[in-house]
Amino acid sequence: MNLPQGEREFEALLDYLKHERGCDLSGYKRTTLERRLQHRMQEINVVSYQDYIQYLQNHSEELKTLLDTVFINVSSFFRDRDIWDYLASSIIPRIIASKELDEPIRVWSAGCALGQEVYSLAILLAEALGIESYLERVQFYATDVDEDAIKQARFATYNDREVMGLPRDLLDKYFEQTEQGYVFDRILRSKIVFGCHNLTQDAPMSQIDLLFCRNVLMYFDKEAQASILVRFHFALKNLGFLVLGKSETLINRRPTFNPISVEHHVYKKSLNLELKDYLSINPKLNQKQALDATTRQIHIWQTAYQTSPFAQLAIAPNGRLVVANERANALFKLTPNDLNRPFKELEPGKLVGSSISLKTLYGGRSPMTLKNIEWSAYKETKYLDIFITPVFDRERRLLGINLTFIDSG
Ligand SMILES: C[S@@+](CC[C@H](N)C(=O)[O-])C[C@H]1O[C@@H](n2cnc3c(N)ncnc32)[C@H](O)[C@@H]1O
Incomplete structure (x- = not known):
């Protein structure tokens, strides 16, 4: 050209x-x-x-x-206050109500810049749950592509001008005034995992209840946005929420996400996404490009599954292991030779079999969670939460069962 x-x-x-x-x-x-x-x-x-x-x-x-x-790192505490009020009054109570009292609440702030968004959200969660429950339940990831921004976010220290958006009572309650500035509460901070993460390249988090990505998508072109949204779709739980920035909107991007509140830029993912939905994400793509895009999307899904921080594996309806990701291979010492072997003979199969019958495992039509399952192997004892998700095709025929193992410590 x-x-x-x-x-x-x-x-x-x-x-x-x-x-x-x-x-x-x-x-x-x-x-x-x-x-x-x-x-x-x-x-x-x-x-x-x-x-x-x-x-x-x-x-x-x-x-x-x-x-x-x-990478513009501009941010502020409770930026666009009305959105935070809406989250506090409508979204966070919904997340809490949808869960058992001791169930984790998983949050991801993607493109968190210097941390103001992260600590605003931590405050909102601590106010809603109470400090004790926050410390027990909240699992918080805060990521940005910019390493220096992450360092500053971790440092959690802000000057007079930067804390101006914070109501005085919250400033007094959650920050310590030091010579360097106002420092966010060390104990609440200990629940936040900061990391360098590129939204267009790295595998997303998973099982997220609340995903903040505010004032980041607007820097990307349509194709990159679509690819990031597929990652977000993967990252969020079915009932999870995506929060975007005030000038960002996904109205034309259905069916990946549907608005919960257009005014407040809160979305939930649309379920049953199909291949053609992925293709329709960018209608300008011609057939060849569409195929490339599909291959790429599938590659993203595979990579995301393979490199997920949680051990995941899937079994076919005939009870044989179909796939295990890197974490599952490491945790259960699985090798390629274990693929297609009967699940019940493998270490994870024995572990699941110790809590429920394999008949229940294969017969269930709804997701199931096994909590705090004790597992003693390889000279140590671990406690795992096991999330069992049947996977169906469009006619509700069982394609397989996905199992996710999360260390419940
Ligand atoms: C304007 S700030 C938004 C900060 C905060 N979310 C807010 O709304 O106040 C945009 C952030 O996106 C980050 N960013 C840009 N490209 C990114 C990428 N590819 N992956 C992750 N973060 C990225 C930038 O480093 C910057 O910190």
């Missing part, structure tokens, strides 16, 4: 960043990227993208500055 020179040079710059510097910016909206790059180039008096590549080669610290320009 004959692109104008400026565009060719821009593509060459993206190629250079991706292949030589390991930094893939291809999913970000072009117009925004170009604007930011131009701004940076003006600051250092570089005129063309070609010269900028040279500048990057000659100045080792420039890549970091460039990424700071692209």
Whole structure:
């Protein structure tokens, strides 16, 4: 394709960043990227993208500055207050009501920047559950692609200006005033797992009840957004909620997610997603691209399953092991030779068989949870929660059973 020179040079710059510097910016909206790059180039008096590549080669610290320009870490406590009020009055009570009193509540703030969103949500959960129950039940992941942002988020220290959005009583209750600034409560913070995570490349979390991804999707082009949404679909429990930023909307993106409240940008996932739904995520795709997109989506699902932080495996209706992910292989010392073997003969099969009959396992039509199952093997004792999910085709014929094993400690 004959692109104008400026565009060719821009593509060459993206190629250079991706292949030589390991930094893939291809999913970000072009117009925004170009604007930011131009701004940076003006600051250092570089005129063309070609010269900028040279500048990057000659100045080792420039890549970091460039990424700071692209990853905008702007955030604030209780940003867009009405949305937080809605979450506190409608969504969090729904999540709590849908669970047993001791069941975990799993939360993910994706693109958490400097942590203000994370701690706002931690406060909301602590207020709703009480501190004791928060500490027992909340499992909180906070991720961002920007390592420096994650470091600062972990540091949890904010100056006078940054805490301005916080009501005084919450500031006094949840922060300690130190010489460096206001520091978020250390004990509540201990429940939050911070990590570097790229939404367009890394496997998503799983079994999430509440997923925050605010003011992040808007930086991506349609295709990258669609691929991130598939990951979010995978990450969320069936009854989980997705919260987006104030200027982000998914109205045209059905059927991946349906709005719970358009006004407050809260969504739930639509169930029974099919291949054609994935294809329809981006109607502009032609057949060939659509196939590529499908292959990619399937690859994402497989990768997400394989690299999930939880041990997962699936058994066929004939009682044989069909698939086990990396965590399950490690936990139960399974090898490729175990595929297609009768599940009941394998270590996880014996473990499940110690709590329920295999007849119940294969006969159940609804998901089941086995709580706190003691498992002594390989010289140690663990306690596991086992989530059993039958998988059906469209005619409700059983395709298999998925089992997820989570250490309940
Ligand atoms: C404007 S901030 C949003 C902060 C917070 N969610 C809020 O709404 O206040 C956008 C964040 O998205 C992060 N981000 C950008 N690209 C990302 C990616 N590919 N994966 C994960 N996070 C990304 C940036 O580093 C930045 O911290």
